[in-house]
Amino acid sequence: MCNQFGAELVADFQRFYGLRLSDVVAGSVSPRSALALVEQLPEGSTFIVAARGGRDHTGWDTTAYLLAALIDSVNMTTWAVSAQNAKRKPNKPKPFERPGTRKRNVRAAETLIKNNPHAMPIPEYRLPKP
Incomplete structure (x- = not known):
């Protein structure tokens, strides 16, 4: 997930949760918590848009x-x-x-x-x- 959509996840963690994705690597956020946060990203997040197919899907909730x-x-x-x-x-x-x-x-x-x-x-x- 991070290999394919790493930049989008970094932006979404900062935008929606005020967290740095590097906090997961550093250990201050557990991987299980990070996965739960990824699963709860809103439909308009850059990660969800990228996973659906790219910028053409922006705004399509x-x-x-x-x-x-x-x-x-x-x-x-x-x-x-x-x-x-x-x-x-x-x-x-x-x-x-x-x-x-x-x-x-x-x-x-x-x-x-x-x-x-x-x-x-x-x-x-x-x-x-x-």
């Missing part, structure tokens, strides 16, 4: 995920009602973007390939369908 689900359900309900009553069916709404679900920008990748004479072209079957 339980409330944010619930709000995104609520937005998706309102959009789907609105779409279902309008599709039921419309002559021409509207497009199905896209889900609210959550961290970790962002797709790579294919056009940017294609531009990089075109500008690089040493790059190999992307096979047609790997390109997204419009």
Whole structure:
């Protein structure tokens, strides 16, 4: 844990508990107590954000995920009602973007390939369908 997220733990121990992580190494805080403190870090802590996947997850706590689900359900309900009553069916709404679900920008990748004479072209079957 310290190898992967050491800097985040140092910052969170200082920010939330007023402790130095070096106090654990020095022995003034037991490892069991330090582990309990790590387990009780709030969702917005830098350690939790880093463990979830990085800065893209900043601000995404339980409330944010619930709000995104609520937005998706309102959009789907609105779409279902309008599709039921419309002559021409509207497009199905896209889900609210959550961290970790962002797709790579294919056009940017294609531009990089075109500008690089040493790059190999992307096979047609790997390109997204419009």
